Amino acid sequence: xxxxxxxxxxxxxxxxxxxxxxxxxxxxxxxxxxxxxxxxxxxxxxxxxxxxxxxxxxxxxxxxxxxxxxxxxxxxxxxxxxxxxxxxxxxxxxxxxxxxxxxxxxxxxxxxxxxxxxxxxxxxxxxxxxxx
Amino acid sequence: xxxxxxxxxxxxxxxxxxxxxxxxxxxxxxxxxxxxxxxxxxxxxxxxxxxxxxxxxxxxxxxxxxxxxxxxxxxxxxxxxxxxxxxxxxxxxxxxxxxxxxxxxxxxxxxxxxxxxxxxxxxxxxxxxxxx
DNA sequence: CCTTGACCTTCCCATCATGGGAAGCCCCAT
DNA sequence: ATGGGGCTTCCCATGATGGGAAGGTCAAGG
Numbered sequence: 001x002x003x004x005x006x007x008x009x010x011x012x013x014x015x016x017x018x019x020x021x022x023x024x025x026x027x028x029x030x031x032x033x034x035x036x037x038x039x040x041x042x043x044x045x046x047x048x049x050x051x052x053x054x055x056x057x058x059x060x061x062x063x064x065x066x067x068x069x070x071x072x073x074x075x076x077x078x079x080x081x082x083x084x085x086x087x088x089x090x091x092x093x094x095x096x097x098x099x100x101x102x103x104x105x106x107x108x109x110x111x112x113x114x115x116x117x118x119x120x121x122x123x124x125x126x127x128x129x130x131x132x
Numbered sequence: 133x134x135x136x137x138x139x140x141x142x143x144x145x146x147x148x149x150x151x152x153x154x155x156x157x158x159x160x161x162x163x164x165x166x167x168x169x170x171x172x173x174x175x176x177x178x179x180x181x182x183x184x185x186x187x188x189x190x191x192x193x194x195x196x197x198x199x200x201x202x203x204x205x206x207x208x209x210x211x212x213x214x215x216x217x218x219x220x221x222x223x224x225x226x227x228x229x230x231x232x233x234x235x236x237x238x239x240x241x242x243x244x245x246x247x248x249x250x251x252x253x254x255x256x257x258x259x260x261x262x263x264x
Numbered sequence: 265c266c267t268t269g270a271c272c273t274t275c276c277c278a279t280c281a282t283g284g285g286a287a288g289c290c291c292c293a294t
Numbered sequence: 295a296t297g298g299g300g301c302t303t304c305c306c307a308t309g310a311t312g313g314g315a316a317g318g319t320c321a322a323g324g
Contacts, residue, residue, distance in 0.1 A: 006300065016301090017283065036290060038301055047261065054260045059235045062281075072257050082256050083248035086239050093236040097229055103191040104225040107218050116215035124214050125204050128186045129179065138271065148272090149312065168319055170272055194309075 001043055005031075008041040012049035022052065027066055060089055133175050137163075140173040144181035154184065159198055192221055 009016040019039075022028045028048060031039040041049075051072060055065045067085055071077045113123040126132060141148040151171075154160045160180060163171040173181070183204060187197045199217055203209045245255040258264060 004301075015282080018281080020302095021281080034290095036301085038290080050262055051260050054262070056281090057235075058239055058260075059232065068257070068260065071254075072261065075252055077252050077254070078250045079246050079252060079254040079256075080248045080250065082254045083243050083246045086243045086246070086256050090236050090239050090243065093232050093239075097232045097236065100191065100225050100229045100232070103189075104222050104229065107190060107222050107225075111215050111218045111222065114211050114215045114218070116212045118210045118212065120207055120209050120211060122203075122209070122211040122214045124211075124218050125200070128183050128190075128200065129204065130182055130186065136272075147311080150310080152274095153310080166319095168272085169274095170319080188310090 002032075002040045003046070005039045005041070008039075008046060008049060011046055013053045014049050019049065022062075025062070027052070027062055027069070058089075059093060064089060134164075134172045135178070137171045137173070140171075140178060140181060143178055145185045146181050151181065154194075157194070159184070159194055159201070190221075191225060196221060 003011065005016045005019055008014075009019060012019075014022075019028075019031075023030055023039075028045075031041060031045065034040055048069065051069065052065055055068055060068065064085060068082070071082050071085075107124075110124045110127050115121075123132075135143065137148045137151055140146075141151060144151075146154075151160075151163075155162055155171075160177075163173060163177065166172055180201065183201065184197055187200055192200065196217060200214070203214050203217070239256075242256045242259050247253075255264075
């Protein structure tokens with residue numbers, strides 16, 4: 001039950017490029033190799049790759065994922081640690097959302113006041129130019 | 133009424149590093165120089181720098197800002213072009229917000245189901261591991 | 265007049281996660 | 295044995311930003 005990097009990529013949704021990168025940066029341990037140097041992945045490796053993929057989909061950074069992986073592998077972990085990490089990340093996401101929200105609202109307000117026709121007068125440019 | 137790059141940075145809120153970078157990449161035209169090679173900025177340059185700063189604060193990319201600057205300088209522009217750019221960017225922001233929202237909600241749901249005490253059982257890790 | 269310290273110049277490097285591509289080796293099927 | 299596809303490593307690029315080194319410049323004060 002061992003596959004090459006291409007099959008691992010297809011099975012996990014992580015590109016072969018990224019799998020090598022994760023190995024290079026230490027997020028994942030070095031993969032086993034065939035005699036000719038090909039990387040080889042077993043069931044546990046695929047499991048870890050899918051874990052990483054899922055965590056990336058939830059917006060965790062590689063550093064956070066390293067922590068999550070360590071907790072995942074530690075059967076003695078306290079769930080409080082995981083929850084803490086997750087909630088800290090949620091705080092991060094919420095903060096970014098608030099920033100983007102503020103930008104979007106500002107622009108929507110400006111755009112609403114811009115007639116958007118062939119004339120050059122434009123409250124959006126006026127605002128950017130500081131003439132607000 | 134001409135200032136050096138440091139003063140321009142302070143006056144515009146754009147770091148000296150970034151001012152040089154904007155010049156290097158062509159977002160802003162080459163600055164005038166003193167005989168000894170120092171960059172020199174006049175009132176119009178400061179105005180443009182503040183424009184760029186403000187646009188960055190609203191989340192526009194450098195490519196979009198290049199377009200906005202061109203429209204700003206073009207007195208024959210159609211406000212529709214500006215509005216189009218702005219609304220396209222709003223669409224971008226809204227899409228990113230939706231993605232982050234989805235991540236945050238997923239994580240909040242998982243965290244809510246995690247008791248977060250000293251025990252190892254953790255729905256968050258279970259979900260990441262695909263045991264959801 | 266010379267020193268000092270603050271400022272400027274260019275150049276290189278790092279971030280973070282990701283992709284592109286080249287040169288060369290390997291494996292399998294025809 | 296040949297061809298095609300997959301693997302290896304290595305280098306480069308992204309976008310916007312900061313850090314820092316090595317060296318030139320300027321203004322103020324001794």
